[in-house]
Amino acid sequence: MKRSWRKRLTIGICLMMGITALAGCSGDNGSAGKAEGDGPTPISIWMSMNTNASITLKSMNEITAIKEWEKKTNTKIEFQHPAVGAETEQFNVMIASNQLPDAMFVNGDYAKLFNDGIIIRLNELIDEYAPNLKKILEENPEVAKQLKADNGDIYAIPHLRLGEYKTFGGTFIRQDWLDELKLEKPETIEEWETVLKAFKEKKGVAAPLLFGAPPKMTTMGPAAPTYLEAYGITNNTFMKDGKVVYGPIEPEYKEFLTMFHRWYEEGLIDPDFATNDQKTYDAKILSSQAGAFFTFIGGGVGRYLPALQETDPNANLTAVQYPVLKKGDEPMFTGRSWEWSSSGVVITNSNKHPEETVKALDYFFSEEGHMLKNFGVEGLTYTMKDGYPTYTDEILKNPDGLSVAQAMAKHFIANYPFVGEDDDRYNEQYYQLQQQKDAAVLFSKYSENTLKVGLPPTSLTTEESSEYSKIMSDIGTYRDEMFVKFVIGVEPIENFDKFVDQINKFNVKRAIEIQQAALDRFNAR
Incomplete structure (x- = not known):
């Protein structure tokens, strides 16, 4: 992008002269x-x-x-x-x-x-x-x-x-616990499993991995898609080799559910994930019952870390890179926003x-x-x-x-x-803690990868929008209900094919066609 407010020093001249509209100054500040x-x-x-x-x-x-x-x-x-x-x-x-x-x-x-x-x-x-x-x-x-x-x-x-700065949140972990247990920050799903087991067995916490449903988030919460995305898919439509696909009907989704169900059975994820609200989410973090969780760099870490340190001066939260399956792989889904x-x-x-x-x-x-x-x-x-x-x-x-x-x-x-x-200079000061500054750098490291898999801000026609909204509303509700059932074991993973069949009956194929058409039009702009 060509615009850089850090470099646009003409503003000082304009303000000192008290001129609201001057040919030599970029930008019209007139009434x-x-x-x-x-x-x-x-x-x-x-x-x-x-x-x-x-x-x-x-x-x-x-x-x-x-x-x-x-x-x-x-x-x-x-x-x-x-x-x-x-x-x-x-x-x-x-x-x-x-x-x-x-x-x-x-x-x-x-x-x-x-x-x-x-x-x-x-x-x-x-x-x-x-x-x-x-x-x-x-x-x-x-x-x-x-x-x-x-x-x-x-x-x-x-x-x-x-x-x-285009990525504003991610997973944070109790760094003081890692240090105490002499563990490195996890990068792969396998390493995450090792760390979460240590948190459960040696720290005795109820929610080694905390996630849930803070306001305006589905029951999958923000943390679950983070670990799902290690498998190269996400919980909605995305781009795969330039074509639109729907993540939960891909084979990798079954692999993720199998893993997450095992984590649930072993007590590695919060047992109350399906009923958490913001109050319970906060309470588990602040009572040191959560080892890792999703939050935002600014308002989240800026609130949680000082509060934790009031009762435990050694408490520390640091950012963890988005997980991958294989060591050395780069995460593709990073929460990066578009311009x-x-x-x-x-x-x-x-x-x-x-x-x-x-x-x-x-x-x-x-x-x-x-x-x-x-x-x-x-x-x-x-x-x-x-x-x-x-x-x-x-x-x-x-x-x-x-x-x-x-x-x-x-x-x-x-x-x-x-x-x-x-303005980036706002973020540079909003992030007062070193942990926040480090997180901004870490979460941005692979943010450009998201442009290869994330759908851009496409535009649907009125007819498409109405049809797409109806289809995806039904699918989204069903997906979230079944996610909970698969994870807690009420629905056996052997029924995954039936889950896919039901989503197909909701006409996900048509929803994908609508998004593909919108993506094609966007690319042709």
């Missing part, structure tokens, strides 16, 4: 609102409330950066937040009632929203009113390819990740100010707006030190006792998706 003398343009945005932000704020309108954004763009933003846990239900009711806000931050079926008359096409508006985003798309054709539908339409002002996260702001057909809305959103792709999104207000939340935006104690040592993630969420929008481009 998005109506002509001078008019009141601010009202813009309502539907968006789920971030958990960290909700700890100190009632609405995203209270975020320091949002208030500054309003001033810079002559707008009056009204965020509309659905109730936590009822986001999908309330979104569907809103769409059905046609009582729409001006814009919505979503990660969804954009083509269907457009074809249903809910949102508008943005190509011409971007050409005329979003010079900063337009420049990024021109400089990064792969990003433009991801953002555009098969017919060339653009429906969303995107959330982008163009830097080095476009598939999230973005769409403009509804109820919006009376689409031009001003696009202008306002484009501000976050300007140099000034980029800094505001990722670092907040200079002097309050960051200062420039040798050309590097450095967070102040308001963020890193918050006087009100907020965690780094909570302080960030109070003041700006860097540690969760929103319009604009993420």
Whole structure:
């Protein structure tokens, strides 16, 4: 990718001169609102409330950066937040009632929203009113390819990740236990089995390998696919030799289930994996009953490790590379995100100010707006030190006792998706612990391999989307139910062929055809 905020030093010149639009400075930071003398343009945005932000704020309108954004763009933003846990239900009711806000931050079926008359096409508006985003798309054709539908339409002002950091979570292990038992970090499935047995037998823990169902995750949790992927497949559709396949009907899935069932029988994985929620998941980690588990580098390790060390100063968590079957193999599935996260702001057909809305959103792709999104207000939340935006104690040592993630969420929008481009310098400071910095490097080592197996952000037609969703909803429910049964032994592994037959009866072949057609269209863009 051509864009590098670390190298774009012209911002310092622009800010020192106090000029918002200068031919010699890259990016248009001009006001998005109506002509001078008019009141601010009202813009309502539907968006789920971030958990960290909700700890100190009632609405995203209270975020320091949002208030500054309003001033810079002559707008009056009204965020509309659905109730936590009822986001999908309330979104569907809103769409059905046609009582729409001006814009919505979503990660969804954009083509269907457009074809249903809910949102508008943005190509011409971007050409005329979003010079900063337009420049990024021109400089990064792969990003433009991801953002555009098969017919060339653009429906969303995107959330982008163009830097080095594109993998944000993985498996962490109790390094202090490894050291105590004189064990090396496991790389292969066989080595993992040795380590987990040692944790069970010599540490006496209930969940040598913890996984389960934190919010918005299936009963397979994030950990189970990690070990499944060591077999070269995943638990959904993916690419194999350039063709779309469905992992759970591949022979390797049976091998994985056989192994995982054995681990369950031997007490190597959490016996409560099918019923874990976030509360029980956290409790097992913090009570030192879990030897290894999936979590995120920032909010996970940044929360768990200090809490563990309060009761045991020697406690230590370190990242473990994604597992493989054979020593020396490279992991292919790493959780790497695409440059476009598939999230973005769409403009509804109820919006009376689409031009001003696009202008306002484009501000976050300007140099000034980029800094505001990722670092907040200079002097309050960051200062420039040798050309590097450095967070102040308001963020890193918050006087009100907020965690780094909570302080960030109070003041700006860097540690969760929103319009604009993420900045690696945010991650470099968000990851305060050395264990976090090491994890970011380790998890990124093989991240490019994921591009060979992961499906890109393809676009389905309205008809395809409806058909595909119905098929995969039935398959997903059945897959998760049977995964639990196979692992705990209620369903013998000898019935695997019947499991595959049932998935075929759900017409997985048609689902694969739909995804293959979408992939072919994507590749032809």
